[in-house]
Amino acid sequence: MSGMTIGTLAAAGGVGVETVRYYQRRGLLAEPARAGGVRRYDTEDARRLRFIRTAQAAGFTLDQIAELLDLDARDDRSRARELARERIAALDARIEELTVARDALTRLARECGKGGTGPCPIIAAFDQP
Numbered sequence: 001m002s003g004m005t006i007g008t009l010a011a012a013g014g015v016g017v018e019t020v021r022y023y024q025r026r027g028l029l030a031e032p033a034r035a036g037g038v039r040r041y042d043t044e045d046a047r048r049l050r051f052i053r054t055a056q057a058a059g060f061t062l063d064q065i066a067e068l069l070d071l072d073a074r075d076d077r078s079r080a081r082e083l084a085r086e087r088i089a090a091l092d093a094r095i096e097e098l099t100v101a102r103d104a105l106t107r108l109a110r111e112c113g114k115g116g117t118g119p120c121p122i123i124a125a126f127d128q129p
Helices: 006-013 017-025 043-057 062-074 077-113 121-126
Strands: none
Touching (some): 006 017, 006 043, 043 062
């Protein structure tokens, strides 16, 4: 895919045109020179856009993604590993938090299912200061 318009690039990356422009303003994507009045993007731009989207899906911030792109250019694997380990630790903490919430909701749903008088345990749990 060579000579893509910004719309074609955006569609290939599963984002909107404004997202591509935002990434360009942030310095994550290059803004090619105009050729015949239109900017043309190539497969490397599409690859970089996919990388950004995949890294975001893994939970990296745009600042961290910029650093990863820079590390790739410098072949600095030790810092890339460090960033990955930090992200893994954050994910582990979030998983623990979600597990606690799931267990609490499971318990409340079980109590609610028993019936009885008084307020529903689920609603009562969320109605506390």
